[in-house]
Amino acid sequence: MSKKKKKQDIEKELNEELENETVLEAIVDEEIDEVAELQAKLDEMENKYLKAHAEMQNIQRRANEERQTLQKYRSQDLAKKILPSLDNLERALAVDGLTDDVKKGLEMTQESLLNALKEEGVTEIEIIENETKMDHNFHMAIQTVESDAETDTITQVFQKGYVLHDRILRPAMVVVAQ
Numbered sequence: 001m002s003k004k005k006k007k008q009d010i011e012k013e014l015n016e017e018l019e020n021e022t023v024l025e026a027i028v029d030e031e032i033d034e035v036a037e038l039q040a041k042l043d044e045m046e047n048k049y050l051k052a053h054a055e056m057q058n059i060q061r062r063a064n065e066e067r068q069t070l071q072k073y074r075s076q077d078l079a080k081k082i083l084p085s086l087d088n089l090e091r092a093l094a095v096d097g098l099t100d101d102v103k104k105g106l107e108m109t110q111e112s113l114l115n116a117l118k119e120e121g122v123t124e125i126e127i128i129e130n131e132t133k134m135d136h137n138f139h140m141a142i143q144t145v146e147s148d149a150e151t152d153t154i155t156q157v158f159q160k161g162y163v164l165h166d167r168i169l170r171p172a173m174v175v176v177a178q
């Protein structure tokens with residue numbers, strides 16, 4: 001074989017190898033791009049999954065909190081309806097001329113109602129006349145009077161107030177010192 005032919009064969013072989021390398025590089029670049037694209041899609045789907053999972057947990061937490069709140073305040077409407085009867089019992093007990101038996105029966109009924117309300121979380125708003133300061137969150141001033149007591153001190157309670165756990169059922173109606 002002549003040197004020229006050998007040289008041509010070598011050049012041809014080198015060109016083929018170079019072409020093969022170029023083709024391989026193109027294929028590898030394509031596959032790298034495809035892998036990067038698939039990784040981006042995977043990351044996006046994983047992100048969507050994590051968001052959906054977090055949203056489901058939030059929904060469950062909110063539903064649980066709402067259920068607990070409903071359970072905690074389930075007796076609110078009934079308690080509001082019973083309070084006027086409790087007021088009437090108190091007024092009836094204040095009447096002079098009741099026989100001991102009638103008075104005892106009214107007291108037992110009142111105590112029974114108060115205990116049932118207390119079991120449900122209903123408590124009376126505590127007020128000590130001429131000591132307790134007016135708090136607009138718990139008291140409703142229906143009158144102000146001149147008094148020796150300090151300004152904004154409750155001097156008289158017209159109607160007791162009640163709370164259910166931390167929620168006001170009815171504010172206490174009070175007279176306040178000026």
